Amino acid sequence: MLNLAVSYHKRSLLETAMFRVKKLLGGTWNLREHNNQISEINVMIKALNEITGLGMSESIEIV
Template sequence: IDEPIEQVSTDGAYDHRHCYDEIAAQGAKAVIPPRQDAVIWQHGNCKGNPHPRDENLRHIRKHGRKRWKQDSGYHRRSIAETTMFRLKTILGGNLSARKFDNQAVELFIKCAALNRMIQIAKPNSYKVEA
């Protein structure tokens, strides 16, 4: 990836020290939900900056997991995952093109078609005075 990475959002399977280290090496923010039984890795009385995982864990303990997902932007991951599921279900999970550039065009066309279908089926909403 040529562009700078701002945030990496993964599921809890990547809640490991080496994953946080790799993400930090790229200069990105790690948004990984800690396991339910997670413990603090680096306590506040330790020298050095607080570990990003510990900051996530402290925020979850203070405000709850649902609020952490909203505040950290983690909910965007599930939206992207749902979109990919919808794309694969409607248009298939395989590509016909063999070359990478052609595959990119094929995916672009599939995404454009999916967006068009969503816009056509989207209901109009109006505010009603009670």
């Protein structure tokens, strides 16, 4: 039972991440072939990470 719960949680996180990507960067894929779609998704995720990184403050260690 525990394994099923972990799988559901991971799937839920993945669906949330894909929702964010599609909402911010477009809801459809432009390429038709599966391998090209994978590349397109990777580029979108890198762009989303870059956008998210711009909004985060930098933290420094205080000694």
